[in-house]
Every structure is written in C-alpha cells, then in structure tokens.
Amino acid sequence: MIDILVIYTLVFQLLIYKKMRSNHKGNIVEQVTKILTGIILLFTILGCNTKNMNNDFSKNLKPNIIYILADDLGYGDLSLTGQVKFSTPNIDKLSKDGIFFTQHYSGSTVCAPSRSSLMTGQHTGHTFIRGNKEVQPEGQYPLDSSIVTVAELLKSGGYVTGAFGKWGLGYPSSEGEPNNQGFDEFYGFNCQRFGHNYYPPHLWHNQTKEVLKENQGQNIEIYAPDIIHEQAISFLEKNKDTTFFMYYPSIIPHAELLAPEKYIEKYRGKLLPEKKYKGVDNNYVELKENKYQKDGGYSAQAEPHATFAAMIHLLDEQVGEIRKKVEDLGIAENTIIIFTSDNGPHQEGGADPIYFNSNSIFKGYKRDLYEGGIRVPLIAYWPENIKANSTSDHISAFWDFLPTACEIAQIKTPQKIDGISFLPELIGGKQRNHEYLYWEFMEQGGKQAVRFGDWKGIRLNMSNMAKAPIELYNLTSDVAEQNNIAAENPEIVEKIVEIMEREHTYSEEFSFGYEEN
DSSP, X not given: OXXXXXXXXXXXXXXXXXXXXXXXXXXXXXXXXXXXXXXXXXXXXXXXXHHHHHHOGGGSSOOEEEEEEESSOOTTSSGGGTOOSSOOHXXXXXXXXXXXXXXXXXXXXXXXXXXXXXXXXXXXXXXSOOSOOBOSSSXXXXXXXXXXXXXXXXXXXXXXXXXXXXXXXXXXXXXXXXXXXXXXXXXXXXXXXXXXXXXXXXXXXXTEEEXXXXXXXXXXXXXXXXXXXXXXXXXXXXXXXXXXXXXXXXXXXXXSOOOOHHHHTTTTTTSOSOOOBOTTTOXXXXXXXXXXXXXXXXXXXXXXXXXXXXXXXXXXXHHHHHHHHHHHTTOGGGEXXXXXXXXXXXXXXXXXXXXXXXXXXOOOOTTOOSHHHHEEEEEEEOTTTSOTTEEEOOOEEGGGHHHHHHHHHTOOOOSSOOOOOOHHHHHTOOOOOOSOEEEEEOSTTOEEEEEETTEEEEEOOTTTOTTOOEEEEETTTOTTXXXXXXXXXXXXXXXXXXXXXXXXXXXXXXXXXXOOO
C-alpha cells in the first residue's frame, strides 16, 4: 500500500507542475490548493480502504480458533438462558460481546458420538463413532486411521493444534488417540470413563501417562480441571505468535459432583434443600477423610446442589480466564472463541436438573433425542468481525463446525460431510440453510430424530421394531414437544421416514440391534 501511495504522490506532483505551466496567468495558489485538497481526499479514501482490508479476515492473518466444549451442560444452565439459582457472568459477557445461536444442536445425546460428529463434520448416521463403546482397561472404541478430523485439516493449513480436557475417541496407543487425529499436543483424560472422577490417579500428556502422586490411594488433592486449564493457558502463551486451534473439552459439569472447597463454600446453605447422594462410597464420613474410589464410579456427595453450582462457577471462571489471556496476549481481534455443550443435562451422580431447570423449556435430558437432550447453547465471540449482542435463529449442529473452521482457515472443505459452514451467519453474510438435520442413537432400544424446518420427528424402540411409529411435533407452536400430531400430518411423517431411511448407513460396530441389509 505504501508503494501505491508513493506512485500517486509522484503523479500528483507532475499534475501540479503541468497545471502551473499551462495556466501560469491564473491564481497558482488557488490551483495548487485545489489539487492538494484532492490529494488529501484520495489519501483519506485509500486509508479507509486499508482499514477495511485489515478488518477483512480473508486478507489478514488466518484467525486463531478456540472451541470450548462443556460436558453435559444443559441449555438452561447459563444465566443468559434463564438460570436463576446461580450466575455465569463470564459466559454471559462472551455472548453479550458476540452472537448467541438459539437453535444449535449437539452431534448426539451422549459424549463419544457427539464428539465424533464434531471432529468429522458428519451426523450420527455417517460418523465413525456412534455410541459410547468402552475398551478395557482404559479408553473407548477408536476413530479409524482413515478418518479425517477438523484438527488434521487445520494442521494441514498451518495451524498448531492442541486439545485439553476429555477425549473419548480412542484408547491410548490406538489410531484414535488425539496425536494420531491431528493434535500436536494433548493433555487430559484419554478415557471418558476415567473422566467420571475429578481427582484421577493419572492424566495423559500426549502418549505419556502422567501419574498424579497426590491423588494416589485414597488421597484427593489435585483437581483435574485446574491442571488441565493451566496446560491450556500455557498453550496459548506458547503459540501467541503462531496460528492455532485450541480444542478445550472440559469435563465440567459431567456426572460426579466434586469441586474445590473454596467454590463450594460460596453456595453452601443457599440452594436448599440438599439431597445427599451416596455414590460408590456409601459413606460420607469416608469421603471427608479422603477415602475415594477412582475406577469410574461416582463419588458420594452430601451437598449436590451447592457442588453443582460451584462446578459451573469454576467453568465460567475458566472461560473468562481464556478470554482474558487472549486479550492480554494482544491476539483477541484475530481469535474466534466458540462455547457450547456436548449434549443436554444428565441425571447421574446426584445431579438434579429438575431443581435447576437445566433443560430450560425443553423436554428430555441426556440420552433423549427430544430437544432437551440435543439442543445446546452456542456462543461465538470475535471482535471486529461478529456484531456484539446479536442473536441468530439459524438452525445448526456440531457437524457444521468442520466446514466453518475450514472456511475460516481458508482451506478446502472435504466432500463427504454433512455440515454447512455458518461463517456467513457469524459475520453478517448470506447464510445457506440445512434442508434437515438427522440424529440416531444406539442405546435405550435405538432412536432416530429429524429436524425438518419447523417439524421434528422422533422414532423410538427401534431394536424391537425397525419400523417403529413416528412422533411428530411442530417446534414453532410446541417447542416442548408435548403434542404428537403425526396422525394429522401423514405427508410430513412420510418425508421424515424417507430421511431417516436414507441418512442411516450401516455400521459394523454400532447398530440398532436388528439385522440390516
């Protein structure tokens, strides 16, 4: 741009000289003044264009991407979505300074398939991992080496990639572990079953098992979310001068109810009545004396309400610290932060989603394909690119993240995916819409669901009846899915059945339980 300005300056100098020579009898001062005014105006226009170019991410550095994934956080577990028992000021501020999607959906209604959908850009009728299939002694059924993940794609585009939290897509040393699926650095729980425990005996740093001596035996001293968070902050500091993708799959507020005392005391006695949860310990005194079981069972908890609020408090604090770190490093305007949850609220380990109204106005919980099990909050924050305090009713899902990330990173999007980039929606462009969304779930008898415009179709108990009847709801007039109107709308039901049959593809490892052709 400087070279262009120099050229324009020389040109105008020649024009001034020529004008003075050809019109020497006129008012030279007046003529020069007019020409200089034109130069100033031109430079102003060029300056504005320069500013616009700097704000246009496609002509600037590739933006950093931070994706924060809460674990089992319900749509109603944020104060911005109606939570009144506690507040989430940092997450609320992220939304106020960015955009909130009111109709965003998780990849599935449980951990592993939801994360597989996120990583592969495919819905659960196509994605490789479709259920929580455990592997002993540690880990889950792995992603295949042929699978292309969003981390691999971003890495190919020059991004440094890191994952910090819970993985769940391949046991240690398998093809599915994070370092074999595109992540340069991983720190946290490889196994989602081990992630049931907040004071684990070990975590993984890449392929190294990092033993936590302070948590050995019956001791509980190191709270895993704390040290995982420290590693994530360190990743940001180390890569502030590069382009990075940080995936932050927190384990909060998944299942087991445990938090450091300094957080619990903030809510003690304020969320009554408490209902004690016995857990695997079956003895609250033993828990207080630091006797603790770490094999995946949920610990006892005498104050489940206060502890749940404390855990969300910590999660909110950590989200705030990530944002502050990005700002302190001077990279906020070139970093997009996304916050969401992997599925709806759970009812395990002493959790009380009814007390907290965790699923908001929606029907269903984790393991349901009703709205309460799969509709999740989505917030995106990107200064100078996303309009502050905005909302979107664009219908989107986890499998949209991969093409969105590819478009942000200016790399080619793979062909065989189900996602549509929602980058235009983020930055005020023209957004393409889904014709429909599809889910399937292998547990509890087998389930399918389709979101088709304002219509939502659900099929249950497929293991016993492959052609089970369809429940049909109109989400515009019945977002709580209370009135099944399938009988009155046979043509819509037929369309939904057609989508279900087309979008389900056979998986040798994950099936509904009946013989498929």
